[in-house]
Amino acid sequence: MSARPRRIELDEIAKRFGGVQAVRGVTLGFDEASIVGLVGENGAGKSTLGKMLAGVVHPDSGRILIKGEEVRFRSPRDALRQGIAVITQELSIIPKRSAVENVFLGAEQPSLGFVSKSALAKRYAALAELTGFAIEPDTLAGELRIAEQIRIEIMRALARDARVIVMDEVTASLTFDESERLFEIVRALRERGTTVIYISHFLDEVLALVDDVHVMRDGALVKSSTASAETPQSLVNAMVGRSFDMTLPPKQLPPADAPVVFAARNITRRGIVNDVSVSVRAGEIVGIAGLIGSGRSEFVRAVFGADKRDAGIIELLGKPVKVKSPGDAVRAGIAMVPESRKDDGLMMRRSIVENVTLPHIGSFTRAGFLDKRDEGTKVAEITERLDLRASSVRAPVGALSGGNQQKVLFAKWLLRAPKVLIADEPTRGVDVAAKLQIYELIADLAQQGLGVLLISSELEEVIGLSHRVLVMRDGRIVAEFAGDQLDRQHVMQAAFGAQVEPAPELVA
Ligand SMILES: Nc1ncnc2c1ncn2[C@@H]1O[C@H](COP(=O)(O)OP(=O)(O)OP(=O)(O)O)[C@@H](O)[C@H]1O
Numbered sequence: 293m294s295a296r297p298r299r300i301e302l303d304e305i306a307k308r309f310g311g312v313q314a315v316r317g318v319t320l321g322f323d324e325a326s327i328v329g330l331v332g333e334n335g336a337g338k339s340t341l342g343k344m345l346a347g348v349v350h351p352d353s354g355r356i357l358i359k360g361e362e363v364r365f366r367s368p369r370d371a372l373r374q375g376i377a378v379i380t381q382e383l384s385i386i387p388k389r390s391a392v393e394n395v396f397l398g399a400e401q402p403s404l405g406f407v408s409k410s411a412l413a414k415r416y417a418a419l420a421e422l423t424g425f426a427i428e429p430d431t432l433a434g435e436l437r438i439a440e441q442i443r444i445e446i447m448r449a450l451a452r453d454a455r456v457i458v459m460d461e462v463t464a465s466l467t468f469d470e471s472e473r474l475f476e477i478v479r480a481l482r483e484r485g486t487t488v489i490y491i492s493h494f495l496d497e498v499l500a501l502v503d504d505v506h507v508m509r510d511g512a513l514v515k516s517s518t519a520s521a522e523t524p525q526s527l528v529n530a531m532v533g534r535s536f537d538m539t540l541p542p543k544q545l546p547p548a549d550a551p552v553v554f555a556a557r558n559i560t561r562r563g564i565v566n567d568v569s570v571s572v573r574a575g576e577i578v579g580i581a582g583l584i585g586s587g588r589s590e591f592v593r594a595v596f597g598a599d600k601r602d603a604g605i606i607e608l609l610g611k612p613v614k615v616k617s618p619g620d621a622v623r624a625g626i627a628m629v630p631e632s633r634k635d636d637g638l639m640m641r642r643s644i645v646e647n648v649t650l651p652h653i654g655s656f657t658r659a660g661f662l663d664k665r666d667e668g669t670k671v672a673e674i675t676e677r678l679d680l681r682a683s684s685v686r687a688p689v690g691a692l693s694g695g696n697q698q699k700v701l702f703a704k705w706l707l708r709a710p711k712v713l714i715a716d717e718p719t720r721g722v723d724v725a726a727k728l729q730i731y732e733l734i735a736d737l738a739q740q741g742l743g744v745l746l747i748s749s750e751l752e753e754v755i756g757l758s759h760r761v762l763v764m765r766d767g768r769i770v771a772e773f774a775g776d777q778l779d780r781q782h783v784m785q786a787a788f789g790a791q792v793e794p795a796p797e798l799v800a
Pocket residue numbers: 309310312313314332333334335336337338339340341690691692693694695696721723
């Protein structure tokens with residue numbers, strides 16, 4: 293850490309939400325031209341800290357100083373004027389506007405007015421050159437992939453000349469190669485003098501990227517150090533406040549005579565999923581790996597009845613079942629923890645109890661009623677089992693930290709005692725400790741005879757948990773690995789395709 297004047301400082305900054313002290317008296321400074329990591333368990337206060345820096349949340353007490361001068365942000369716009377921007381997973385892209393409009397439009401500038409199109413095109417081209425992003429300026433932002441939308445947000449921050457950019461879990465929706473590219477961009481930003489505050493649960497990533505790392509626990513700053521002095525294990529210990537065992541649960545093979553509990557045969561969605569078949573035995577965890585866009589999520593959505601199939605049948609315990617809607621799927625004993633907790637899974641304004649017990653599946657349908665009498669006890673049991681942390685089970689889900697929201701989604705499905713669990717990116721946004729809890733839970737459920745279909749972009753996760761891994765590419769299954777063959781290198785090569793050599797750092 294240098295002796296230069298700090299670009300931005302937090303002095304005893306604090307924030308309370310109702311009964312929760314989200315951030316308690318944090319004092320912290322950030323330098324120019326640096327990448328700073330911020331880690332901590334779910335609910336530790338990382339996002340709240342980032343939001344205070346970016347004017348989204350107003351501190352109850354304490355000061356924010358820029359180059360030694362106290363500043364007060366009334367709004368994100370205010371913070372942006374002072375050069376501070378935040379990029380979160382809840383991207384603030386306007387889907388119906390073009391890429392170029394999204395980069396240059398702001399709340400202060402609701403239409404392009406008299407700004408000449410060619411002037412904007414020039415500025416856009418300059419930003420594209422600077423960042424190396426090649427996004428067609430006229431594409432509608434809503435049609436861009438998440439990785440590209442994040443690029444739009446970065447370009448927007450740069451267009452506003454942001455000198456401090458808070459990135460809050462931006463890689464959670466990116467593939468490994470997209471993440472690698474983002475890191476190059478972050479390093480390039482540092483070269484330009486930008487301060488990047490990088491919040492993530494991927495501790496290896498954080499350590500490889502940042503100069504300094506700060507650990508938060510329960511709203512307080514508990515450790516600050518140089519990244520090179522830390523390991524994932526040392527960070528986790530600081531995060532949870534004790535030494536924490538990071539070993540994955542051991543793989544218990546299903547008994548040799550375990551029946552095929554679930555099969556999807558020849559599932560096809562024209563142009564997206566091509567003749568994909570999967571079978572899962574009781575007690576078996578089958579992983580599906582592949583790059584984002586390879587058709588993994590589309591396949592399971594088609595299986596679950598969330599999207600229409602053009603062909604294919606579903607069998608439970610050897611018998612064909614009609615699954616035309618998620619309601620059919622749930623009645624047949626198929627549960628799905630969907631990829632997008634906001635769009636498909638949770639009602640943000642409703643309470644935890646309501647989310648867990650209501651037979652409503654977001655954009656899906658109604659299904660799977662519960663016995664009202666055991667509802668309370670069961671919810672309590674499951675939230676405890678998942679170590680779901682909230683001020684109360686009556687708290688709105690929208691007020692929970694990201695990881696705790698994910699646990700609500702799990703609780704909802706476990707309550708329905710399914711035969712097959714389809715988990716699509718089940719630990720996205722979940723901290724290391726909670727991740728292990730979810731891994732143990734999945735392994736446990738399999739032990740109890742459930743079949744599990746696990747879709748994950750995290751190789752460690754899909755390899756570490758699954759008995760067998762299928763790799764998808766371009767809507768097809770292109771490889772299957774088990775036993776000794778199941779390793780990072782094999783899965784990665786199959787995912788990219790033999791003809792495309794992955795960059796060396798990707799297969800390390
Ligand atoms: N708008 C809000 N209303 C009520 N409580 C909130 C609100 N925002 C955050 N909290 C609470 O403040 C605490 C800190 O939340 P925060 O989102 O900052 O955690 P985090 O470290 O970012 O966690 P995660 O890793 O899960 O994203 C949590 O207990 C959370 O439930």
